[in-house]
Amino acid sequence: MHNIVEVKGLTKKYSDVTAVNQVEFQIEKDKIYGLLGKNGAGKTTIMQMLTGQIFPSHGEIKVFGESPIENQVVLNQICFIKESQKYPDVFRVIDVIETAASIFPNWDQEVADQLLEEFRLPLKKRMKKLSRGMFSSVGITIGLASRAPLTIFDEPYLGLDAVARNLFYNYLLEDYSAHPRTVILSTHLIDEVSKLLEHVIVIDQGEVLIDEETDQLHDYGYTLTGTKKQIESLIKEKNIITKSTLGTLTSVTIKGPLSKKEKEQIQELNLDLHTLSLQQLVVSLTSRKDGELK
Amino acid sequence: MNQSFNIMKMHLRTKFTLIYLPVIIMLFSFSINLIIANATNPKEGIYTGGIASIYIYIMIIGAFIIKETFPFSIGMSVRRADYFWGTLYMIVLVTICDAIILNILNLIETMTNHWGLNLHFFNLPYLNDGPIWQQIFIQFSILFHLFYLGFFSSSVHRRFGKKGLIVLMFITGIIASVITLLNLAPLFHWFAQHTAFQLSLWLIPFTFFYIIISYLFLRRATV
Incomplete structure (x- = not known):
């Protein structure tokens, strides 16, 4: 090129x-x-x-x-x-x-x-x-x-x-x-x-x-929403960008990619999974203070 | 395509402020003098320095032209050098035109027996001695020099910001103070020994100095 x-x-x-x-x-x-x-x-x-x-x-x-x-x-x-x-x-x-x-x-x-x-x-x-x-x-x-x-x-x-x-x-x-x-x-x-x-x-x-x-960029980040217990087990080894809790619901943004197995697991648990839009990705990446994510 | 030519065309778009206004301001000053001469009609005549209005205005243009047109030119992908040369060509043309206009008015003033009022506005002793080409050159040299004096100080501001301008004022202040501390008699004597034309030739190295320095500053200026 x-x-x-x-x-x-x-x-x-x-x-x-x-x-x-x-x-x-x-x-x-x-x-x-x-x-x-x-x-x-x-x-x-x-x-x-x-x-x-x-x-x-x-x-x-x-x-x-x-x-x-x-x-x-x-x-x-x-x-x-x-x-x-x-x-x-x-x-x-x-x-x-x-x-x-x-x-x-x-x-x-x-x-x-x-x-x-x-x-x-x-x-x-x-x-x-x-x-x-x-x-x-x-x-x-x-x-x-x-x-x-x-x-x-x-x-x-x-x-x-x-x-x-x-x-x-x-x-x-x-x-x-x-x-x-x-x-x-x-x-x-x-x-x-x-x-x-x-x-x-x-x-x-x-x-x-x-x-x-x-x-x-599709695989760069995901948002996952579910009960706190379900989520915790899934994201143990993931790089968490942001995390917020509302009542019993927890929503986390994690860095991708997710393996096929992980995606199946998420589906089994019936959790809500979204890929981050470009805007969400940029916002979540640049609002981190430690800038650890590269 | 040579961009300095396009820069000249760009300056021409401001022809009211660049070309007409200096002459209008001077003619305004002239008409006031005409009214005064008509009202008072003193026997010894009136000698006025009203022509300085165009000198001062040209210097002000020099000081403002960078702020007005430099960021725009650079924003339109023009080289700093082309901006500089285009501006210089334009100003040479403008100041030559002004010098010719001043001398036409000078001619009219002499022919009408100083407007029939003994008003000396465009035809002054000493300044307007010598053949016509010398008189045109004198006016050109003064106007061109003053434009670049304004341009030079503005280029200091463009390159070094407010701090630069303060330093420049400080240096000018020191030089001026030192000069006044010296015995000025020989300097005045030297001035008196030279004709206005010779002095206008002496302006050339100063003008060149301003041009070269402002070129070097503008080449490193940012927008």
């Missing part, structure tokens, strides 16, 4: 904190990635380093085989849409769109026009005066219309309602199948995007916690 991003030993230290610590991962061509984790986990910092916006303290980043820093060949192939993007005060929506159109080499004006209309963006309105949701829609429009071989969305839809978010997902999938490219999506709304993602990288406290194909 062809890697378009290769990151080794990537570290970013600020005077008092290490935001990103010895991170290592690869990104393959033409796949949709999820970069997930809590606020402050280091996701944005990693994406800013991938796009040459900030400089790593240590480590190596190769994007399309080269360092992205001040590299026109690499930057021409990247579009990075971040929630905190700043725009010139006097710029109207149309100014932003036209500037982006002149800068991104693969820009597709048809896509841009279509999205501007779907999002009902007022072209003559200043960016400063847009509502949070409209502000986000401008970023999404640029991200999709740029058709950059590597498109990165960092929390792209703050303030957008479910309808507009769906519009984004549908457009992304549609355009992605017509024009395959690599997409990295960082978001809190994990459940919404979990069907979109082909590969998931979970970051916690500046380190990579999970780096797996989405298909491989």
Whole structure:
């Protein structure tokens, strides 16, 4: 497989904190990635380093085989849409769109026009005066219309309602199948995007916690509910992520995988067994304080 | 595609603040002077430094342009170097235009016998001595220098944050204090010996210094 991003030993230290610590991962061509984790986990910092916006303290980043820093060949192939993007005060929506159109080499004006209309963006309105949701829609429009071989969305839809978010997902999938490219999506709304993602990288406290194909994640964790006695015997040798008791019922989240025998046993006891959704998995893994689970 | 050209186009989108407003502010100052000259009509005429309004405004643009357009440009996958050169080309054009406008007004002022009111706004003794190309160069050199003075201090802020700016102010303060402690007579004498054109040539190394340093700072600046 062809890697378009290769990151080794990537570290970013600020005077008092290490935001990103010895991170290592690869990104393959033409796949949709999820970069997930809590606020402050280091996701944005990693994406800013991938796009040459900030400089790593240590480590190596190769994007399309080269360092992205001040590299026109690499930057021409990247579009990075971040929630905190700043725009010139006097710029109207149309100014932003036209500037982006002149800068991104693969820009597709048809896509841009279509999205501007779907999002009902007022072209003559200043960016400063847009509502949070409209502000986000401008970023999404640029991200999709740029058709950059590597498109990165960092929390792209703050303030957008479910309808507009769906519009984004549908457009992304549609355009992605017509024009395959690599997409990295960082978001809190994990459940919404979990069907979109082909590969998931979970970051916690500046380190990579999970780096797996989405298909491989089914066996990562389970929730088991039953009476305390039944449960205790089953989970003796399991790695417990969380445990809660309500009356006689106990609910535990355990790390997978479960063997066939164990699954049969659970069925015999008539216990309630669920695989963790991606969101539950990320939440349960990153809310552990000891971080013992790897 | 050369991105610095796209950066120039981006700056042109703010043409009201970048091109029109400096001239409008100066013309506003001019019209006030015109009213005063008309009302008071002193025999010895009025010599005003109202032209400084455009100098100051250009410096303010230099100080604000990075905050306004740098994070956006970097966010749109433009190299820092292209942002820098695109901005420089644009400012060369803007300041040349302003210098020409100032000299056209200078010409009108001389031809209308100082607006018939003996008002010296665009045509000042000493500053507007010498042939026309020298006068255009003088205005260009002042405007360009002031833009990059503002740009330079803003690049310190972009690269080193508030702390950097405080250190810069501190250093400037020390230099200024040391200079005032010295005997300034030779310095003034030196100024007096040179024409405005010669002094405007002396601005060039300073302008170059600001440009080079701000380039180095911006190359390492983050957004």
